[in-house]
Amino acid sequence: MVETYQRRTALAHLGLVGRAAAGKGGAGVVMSEAGHRTIINIRGNAQDPAFAAAVKSATGVDLPAKANTVAGTGARQILWLGPNEWWVTGADGEADALVEALRGAFTGQHATACDVSESRAVLSLKGPKTREVLARGVSLDLHPKVFGIGQCAQTGLSRCNVLLHQVGEGPHFEIYVLKSFSDYLWRWLEQIAGDFDLGIEA
Amino acid sequence: MLVIPCPYCGPRDEHEFSYAREGHIARPTNAEQISDADWAQDLFMRKNPKGVHYERWMHAKGCRRYFNVARDTVTHEIYAVYEMGQPAPDVKKESGR
Numbered sequence: 001m002v003e004t005y006q007r008r009t010a011l012a013h014l015g016l017v018g019r020a021a022a023g024k025g026g027a028g029v030v031m032s033e034a035g036h037r038t039i040i041n042i043r044g045n046a047q048d049p050a051f052a053a054a055v056k057s058a059t060g061v062d063l064p065a066k067a068n069t070v071a072g073t074g075a076r077q078i079l080w081l082g083p084n085e086w087w088v089t090g091a092d093g094e095a096d097a098l099v100e101a102l103r104g105a106f107t108g109q110h111a112t113a114c115d116v117s118e119s120r121a122v123l124s125l126k127g128p129k130t131r132e133v134l135a136r137g138v139s140l141d142l143h144p145k146v147f148g149i150g151q152c153a154q155t156g157l158s159r160c161n162v163l164l165h166q167v168g169e170g171p172h173f174e175i176y177v178l179k180s181f182s183d184y185l186w187r188w189l190e191q192i193a194g195d196f197d198l199g200i201e202a
Numbered sequence: 203m204l205v206i207p208c209p210y211c212g213p214r215d216e217h218e219f220s221y222a223r224e225g226h227i228a229r230p231t232n233a234e235q236i237s238d239a240d241w242a243q244d245l246f247m248r249k250n251p252k253g254v255h256y257e258r259w260m261h262a263k264g265c266r267r268y269f270n271v272a273r274d275t276v277t278h279e280i281y282a283v284y285e286m287g288q289p290a291p292d293v294k295k296e297s298g299r
Binding site for chain 2: 067068081082083085139140153154155156161
C-alpha cells in the first residue's frame with residue numbers, strides 16, 4: 001500500500017495549534033511558526049544592469065539597494081544576504097515556477113538560482129517585548145533607530161546562525177533558521193519569552 | 203572582544219567572524235621546479251609580527267565573505283578593512299607607526 005507523504009512544518013511536532021487553541025495567550029511576545037515558504041537563493045553581479053533587470057522581470061521586485069535590507073512586500077520579497085547573494089521569497093508551492101522563471105531570465109549571464117525552501121524554518125515573534133527577548137541572544141543593536149522595518153541581518157542567535165528580518169510594527173520580527181536547529185531555537189526562545197508574558201499563535 | 207567592521211555588513215562582534223590567517227600570500231608559479239625546503243617555507247612559515255598584521259577574516263555568521271584586515275597585534279587596533287584582491291594599504295605611514 002502506498003502511503004501518502006504528509007508534509008509537515010519543522011515545528012509541527014510541538015503541537016502549536018493545540019496550544020494556541022488552548023488559549024496560551026499573553027501579549028508581551030507572541031510566537032508562531034510562519035509555515036511553509038518558498039525561498040530561492042540567487043547569485044549574480046549586482047552592478048550588472050542586465051542581472052538586475054532579469055531579477056526584476058522574473059520576480060517583479062527590484063534588488064534591495066542597500067546591504068542588510070529587504071525589498072518587496074507580502075509573500076514576494078528579496079532579502080540581502082551578501083554583495084552578490086540574495087533570497088527571493090514566495091508563497092508555498094511557487095518554488096519550481098520561480099526557479100524556472102529566474103533561470104530563464106538569467107540565460108547567458110553568470111548568475112544562478114537555487115531552491116532552498118526546505119532548508120529553513122521561519123519563526124515569527126511580535127509584541128512589545130520582542131526586542132528584549134532577542135537581545136538575550138543577539139549581539140546586534142536592535143534599537144529602532146538602528147534596526148527598523150525592512151532591515152535584515154544574518155547573525156548568531158543563541159547558538160544558531162539566523163537571518164533576522166523586521167517585517168512590521170509591534171515590532172514584528174521573522175527569524176529564518178536551519179530546520180535542524182528550529183526545535184532547539186523555538187524551545188530556547190520560549191524559555192526566554194516566558195519572562196515576558198508569552199503568547200502562542202498557530 | 204573585537205568589533206570588526208565588515209566591508210559589506212558594517213561593524214559586528216568578533217564571534218560572527220572566523221579568522222582566515224595571513225593575507226597576500228602569493229603561491230609559487232614554478233611548482234615543479236622548487237625544492238621541498240622552499241615548499242615547506244611557502245606552506246608553513248608565516249609572519250608573526252609585533253605590530254601591523256595583514257590578515258584575512260571571514261564573516262561566517264553574516265554575509266560569508268572573505269576580506270582583508272590590517273590589525274595591530276599589540277593593541278588590536280584595526281587600521282584598515284578592504285576587499286579581497288585589493289593591495290595592502292601602507293597603514294604604518296598613515297598611522298605614524
